[in-house]
Amino acid sequence: MKVAIVGAGWAGMAAAVQLAQDGHDPCVFEAGRHLGGRARTLELPGALEADNGQHILIGAYAECLHLMRSVGISETEGLLRRPLAMRHADGSGLAFPPLPAPLDALFGIAAARGWTLRERLALLARALRWRVQGFRCAPTATVAELCHGLPQRLLDEFMEPLCVSALNLPTARASGSVFLRVLQDALFAGSGGSNFLVPRVSLGALLPEPAARWLQAHGHAVHTGRRVQQLAPPGRQWAVHAPVQSTAVAEPAHFDAVLLACPPQEAARLALAAAGDERLPAREGLRYRRWAQAAQALEHTAIATVYAHTGQRLPSGLPWLALRPGPGQPAQFVFDRSHLMPAQAHDPARPGLMAFVVSDCRTERATLQQQVLQQAREQLGWQDIQPVRTVVEKRATFACTPGLQRPGMELGHGLWACGDYVDGPYPATLEGAVRSGIQAARQLAGTQTPPGSPGKT
Numbered sequence: 001m002k003v004a005i006v007g008a009g010w011a012g013m014a015a016a017v018q019l020a021q022d023g024h025d026p027c028v029f030e031a032g033r034h035l036g037g038r039a040r041t042l043e044l045p046g047a048l049e050a051d052n053g054q055h056i057l058i059g060a061y062a063e064c065l066h067l068m069r070s071v072g073i074s075e076t077e078g079l080l081r082r083p084l085a086m087r088h089a090d091g092s093g094l095a096f097p098p099l100p101a102p103l104d105a106l107f108g109i110a111a112a113r114g115w116t117l118r119e120r121l122a123l124l125a126r127a128l129r130w131r132v133q134g135f136r137c138a139p140t141a142t143v144a145e146l147c148h149g150l151p152q153r154l155l156d157e158f159m160e161p162l163c164v165s166a167l168n169l170p171t172a173r174a175s176g177s178v179f180l181r182v183l184q185d186a187l188f189a190g191s192g193g194s195n196f197l198v199p200r201v202s203l204g205a206l207l208p209e210p211a212a213r214w215l216q217a218h219g220h221a222v223h224t225g226r227r228v229q230q231l232a233p234p235g236r237q238w239a240v241h242a243p244v245q246s247t248a249v250a251e252p253a254h255f256d257a258v259l260l261a262c263p264p265q266e267a268a269r270l271a272l273a274a275a276g277d278e279r280l281p282a283r284e285g286l287r288y289r290r291w292a293q294a295a296q297a298l299e300h301t302a303i304a305t306v307y308a309h310t311g312q313r314l315p316s317g318l319p320w321l322a323l324r325p326g327p328g329q330p331a332q333f334v335f336d337r338s339h340l341m342p343a344q345a346h347d348p349a350r351p352g353l354m355a356f357v358v359s360d361c362r363t364e365r366a367t368l369q370q371q372v373l374q375q376a377r378e379q380l381g382w383q384d385i386q387p388v389r390t391v392v393e394k395r396a397t398f399a400c401t402p403g404l405q406r407p408g409m410e411l412g413h414g415l416w417a418c419g420d421y422v423d424g425p426y427p428a429t430l431e432g433a434v435r436s437g438i439q440a441a442r443q444l445a446g447t448q449t450p451p452g453s454p455g456k457t
Contacts (some may be wrong), residue, residue, distance in 0.1 A: 001445060004111060004240045006228045006270065009037020010430055011419045012261030013211040014067055016220065021070070026220050027255070028212075029242045031262075034204065035212055038263075038396060039430060041193030043159055044353075044389050050387045051203045052391050053305045054166045054335050054355040058084075059195035060185040061431040063438060068207055071214040078206050079197040080340055084108070084186075086158065086322040089315050089380055093322055100191040117165060119151045122156070126150060127187070135184040140402045141176035143167075161322060161332045163361040168301045168397040169304070181425050198319055200340050216340035220293060221376055231258055232381045233413060258446055260417040261437060263395065264407070267417055268292035274415065276367040284413040294407040298421055303396035304361040306331070306372040307388040308354050313338075313379070322379075323356075329375040331356040353388065365390050369419035397428030409440050416444050 004017045005012045008030035017028040020441045037264070044050050057064055057079065063435060064074060075081070085095040092114030096104040108258035109123050125149070137146060143163045147155060162173055166182050169172040186194045199206050219227050230241040232252070239252035239375050260267040268291075274280060319339035323331050337353040363371065369390045376382045394449040398421045399407075406423040410416055418440035419433060424431030 001025065001235075001256040002027065002254070003444065004228075004253070004258045004269075005272050005425065006258065006260050007031075007037065007262035007419075008035045008212070008222065008224070009261060009433065010039055010064075010207060011389065011433040011437035011440075013215075013257070014035070014063070014434040015259055015261060015418055015441040016222075017067060017070060017211055017436045018291070018441035019445060020220055022213060023446055026215070027253070028215070028222040029226045029228050029240070030224045030350050031148055031192055031266075033221075033224050035208035035224065036204050037208075037395055037433075039203045039456065040208070041202035042391070043244060045161075048353060049202050050307060050337070050355070050389075051199075051305075053303055053393055054333075054357050055203060055430065057197040057199075057430060058186055058193065059197060060193035061197070061434075062189075063434045064207070067211070067438075071207070071210040073206065073210050075197075078199065078201055078320060080200050081141075081192070081197050084194040084196055085318060085320075085387055086161065087113075088157075088322050088324065089113075089404050092157075096194055096385075097300045101193055102188055102456075104194060105187050106189075109149070112155075115153065116151075119154055122150055123154055123176050124241055127183075131181065131188065135180040137180060138177075139177055140358060142402055143171040143174040143176050143179045146176045146179070147171060155326075157322075157324075161325075164332060165266070165357075166234070166429070167400045168303060168359050168399070169399060172361060175400045175404065175427075177402070178400050178425070178427050182407070182427065198335065198340055223346070228262075228270060230413075231270050231415070232277050233280050233415075238414060240420045241422055248355065257414040257416065259444060260411075260415070261419060261440075264295040264298055264398070264419070265395075268295040270293075271411060271417075280413060284411075287412045288415070291407050292412050294405060295417075295421070298406070299399035299401070300395040301397050301399050302361040302392055302394045304330075304358040304363075304365075304368055304390060304392045306356040306358070306390045308356065308370055308373060308376070309388055310352055310354055310376070310385040312382050312384070313352060314382070317410050318338065320366050323375065323379055324334060326357045329379070330358045330361070330368060331372050331375055332359055332380075333357045334380070335377070340453065348362070352387075361392060365392055368392075400427040409436070409443065416440050 019026040083096040087093040096108035226242040228242045234241040237254040271288045271292045273287040335355040418436040420428040
């Protein structure tokens with residue numbers, strides 16, 4: 001099968017590699033000049049290389065790790081693996097020891113610094129209850145409801161930052177069932193599942209760029225700067241209009257199927273345009289419109305990363321620290337990039353590059369930057385800190401609220417969709433995107449009948 005993939009983010013590249021490995025012919029169209037979608041490389045002033053946001057993975061992200069290995073990226077070269085730790089500058093907080101699961105969680109909670117015995121026992125008891133219940137809850141439950149009755153310190157220093165980093169929503173709004181699924185995979189899926197994996201290289205070099213090179217080496221096309229303007233199903237194959245320049249006119253390329261791996265608003269635009277094609281069966285056009293409505297109805301939340309220079313290092317020697325967010329102090333974590341990217345290592349001539357992460361960001365950029373810098377001065381004592389760049393991804397994630405109806409994967413008549421927002425068990429994470437891409441590729445190839453064809457391809 002010839003399959004057009006619209007979008008070269010992590011979902012689209014995962015789908016393309018999977019299709020190629022299964023003997024099909026994917027062709028990727030990316031509107032931007034850089035690969036990676038919402039997890040891509042950018043350049044900072046001073047010839048520094050960073051990302052459009054400080055991302056982390058966890059050890060339970062099995063599909064991400066497998067895909068990286070498939071395209072030639074070893075974990076040790078691409079990622080820094082450390083046991084889960086949510087330490088503050090004063091040394092308080094949680095840190096898991098390097099033990100098999102679930103002993104790492106058990107001993108980590110039991111030895112948490114700054115927590116009373118009652119608080120540690122309360123968290124252990126609640127985690128045991130969730131496990132006995134099979135990490136299931138009512139679909140309408142929020143994370144706050146799951147955590148009702150826990151001591152306030154646990155809510156402030158553990159549950160709230162864990163929830164906002166995983167789902168990009170506060171506990172009062174986040175889906176309890178999705179949160180429990182993430183906890184189940186992290187704490188009980190296997191040894192190392194709870195580990196934090198922080199990229200040592202830029203996000204582009206971690207997966208999208210190696211995947212593109214792998215695809216091209218195997219004879220498959222990856223086009224950048226090629227926005228798909230229109231999809232049309234004229235009989236047996238889909239016509240994909242993606243001129244080299246947005247104003248140019250070119251003959252469309254034809255494909256047996258199309259996989260929308262672009263952001264939901266762009267996927268909805270293409271689906272609605274295709275729905276109006278008179279050659280599309282009326283029932284399929286109705287499905288496309290309903291799918292587009294579901295995609296357009298998704299609420300999105302922002303993540304901000306404030307990059308800043310300082311002559312200091314993190315006091316713990318760790319690559320990251322948890323911060324204490326509050327009014328006027330929005331950042332939840334700070335990452336020391338000199339631990340992660342050797343080419344940007346700390347030295348007297350180049351102060352350390354720090355990345356402050358603000359999940360569920362709701363503050364204007366200039367104000368946010370000043371607040372984060374002041375937070376660093378007060379909580380970390382860094383009086384010499386200077387801003388480099390503040391990156392705000394306004395549509396970083398969909399709002400994973402209780403009972404959310406996410407768009408499905410199959411639109412019908414040879415049109416499919418994948419991405420972290422498509423119906424699935426995970427929130428808007430890199431693993432969610434990769435899993436969606438792989439699943440869409442397998443289902444598409446296994447069930448697809450090209451339009452007008454009498455049988456499966």
